[in-house]
Amino acid sequence: xxxxxxxxxxxxxxxxxxxxxxxxxxxxxxxxxxxxxxxxxxxxxxxxxxxxxxxxxxxxxxxxxxxxxxxxxxxxxxxxxxxxxxxxxxxxxxxxxxxxxxxxxxxxxxxxxxxxxxxxxxxxxxxxxxxxxxxxxxxxxxxxxxxxxxxxxxxxxxxxxxxxxxxxxxxxxxxxxxxxxxxxxxxxxxxxxxxxxxxxxxxxxxxxxxxxxxxxxxxxxxxxxxxxxxxxxxxxxxxxxxxxxxxxxxxxxxxxxxxxxxxxxxxxxx
DNA sequence: CTCCAGGGGCGTA
DNA sequence: TACGCCCATGGA
Numbered sequence: 001x002x003x004x005x006x007x008x009x010x011x012x013x014x015x016x017x018x019x020x021x022x023x024x025x026x027x028x029x030x031x032x033x034x035x036x037x038x039x040x041x042x043x044x045x046x047x048x049x050x051x052x053x054x055x056x057x058x059x060x061x062x063x064x065x066x067x068x069x070x071x072x073x074x075x076x077x078x079x080x081x082x083x084x085x086x087x088x089x090x091x092x093x094x095x096x097x098x099x100x101x102x103x104x105x106x107x108x109x110x111x112x113x114x115x116x117x118x119x120x121x122x123x124x125x126x127x128x129x130x131x132x133x134x135x136x137x138x139x140x141x142x143x144x145x146x147x148x149x150x151x152x153x154x155x156x157x158x159x160x161x162x163x164x165x166x167x168x169x170x171x172x173x174x175x176x177x178x179x180x181x182x183x184x185x186x187x188x189x190x191x192x193x194x195x196x197x198x199x200x201x202x203x204x205x206x207x208x209x210x211x212x213x214x215x216x217x218x219x220x221x222x223x224x225x226x227x228x229x230x231x232x233x234x235x236x237x238x239x240x241x242x243x244x245x246x247x248x249x250x251x252x253x254x255x256x257x258x259x260x261x262x263x264x265x266x267x268x269x270x
Numbered sequence: 271c272t273c274c275a276g277g278g279g280c281g282t283a
Numbered sequence: 284t285a286c287g288c289c290c291a292t293g294g295a
Contacts, residue, residue, distance in 0.1 A: 166277030
C-alpha cells in the first residue's frame with residue numbers, strides 16, 4: 001500500500017473518458033487496473049490516493065502511467081476564458097489525465113474501437129485477453145495480461161472467431177503478424193515525432209487517420225494529436241460554426257480534445 | 271471523388 | 284419491429 005496526494009486527478013473521469021478499456025470500478029472510489037502485466041487497485045478520497053502497490057512500484061511504473069509529471073493545471077489556466085463551451089467542458093472534466101499506456105495494447109484496442117461503442121469494445125478486449133493474454137494470479141485473484149502478439153499469431157484467423165470482432169478480425173491478426181515478422185516496429189514508432197508516427201501508423205492495415213491519432217495520443221503520448229471522431233465533429237458544427245481555434249492550443253490539442261470529448265459523451269448520456 | 275459492406279448492441283420511434 | 288448510430292476503414 002502506498003498513499004499519496006495528487007492534485008487534479010479524478011479516477012471516475014479518467015475511467016469514463018474513453019481512453020482506457022481495462023479499468024473496472026471495484027466499488028465507489030476504487031478501480032482495478034490491468035496494465036503492463038500488472039494488477040493495481042487505486043482508491044481515491046478527494047485528493048488522497050491509495051495504491052495497492054508499494055512506493056517503489058508506484059515510482060517506477062504508475063507515476064508515469066498516470067502522467068503525474070505533467071502539470072494539467074497549467075493547461076487549464078491557459079484556456080481562453082471567453083470560450084464558454086470549452087471553459088465549461090474543462091470545468092466538467094478537470095480531473096482527466098492522458099494516461100501513458102502500453103503501445104501494443106493501444107494499437108489493438110483502438111483498431112477494435114472503430115465504428116464501435118464503448119461497452120462492446122470493453123467486452124471484446126476482455127475476451128481477447130482471456131484467450132490470448134498471460135494468466136496471472138495475485139492475492140487470490142485471477143486476471144489476464146493483454147493479448148500477446150505471438151499468441152494471436154499462433155491462433156491464426158480461426159482463433160479470433162467467437163470474439164465478436166466482426167470485420168476487424170483481419171486487422172488484429174494482421175497487426176500480430178506484423179509484429180512477429182517485424183514489419184511493424186514498436187520501438188521505431190516510439191522514436192518518431194507526431195507527424196512521422198501518424199504516417200507510419202496509417203500504413204498499418206486497418207488503421208486510418210482517426211485511429212492513428214488515438215494511438216499517437218494514448219500510446220505514444222503525442223499530446224499534439226487531436227483525434228476527431230463523430231462526437232467532436234458534431235460538437236464543432238454546433239458550437240464552433242466559425243471553426244475551432246486549433247492554433248490557440250497547438251502542442252496540447254490532445255488534452256483539449258479529451259475535455260471536449262468527455263464533456264460531450266457525458267452531457268449526451270444524461 | 272463517392273459509396274458501401276461488415277458485426278452486433280443499443281437507443282429511439 | 285424497424286432503423287439509425289456507434290471514438291472508421293478498405294475496397295470497389
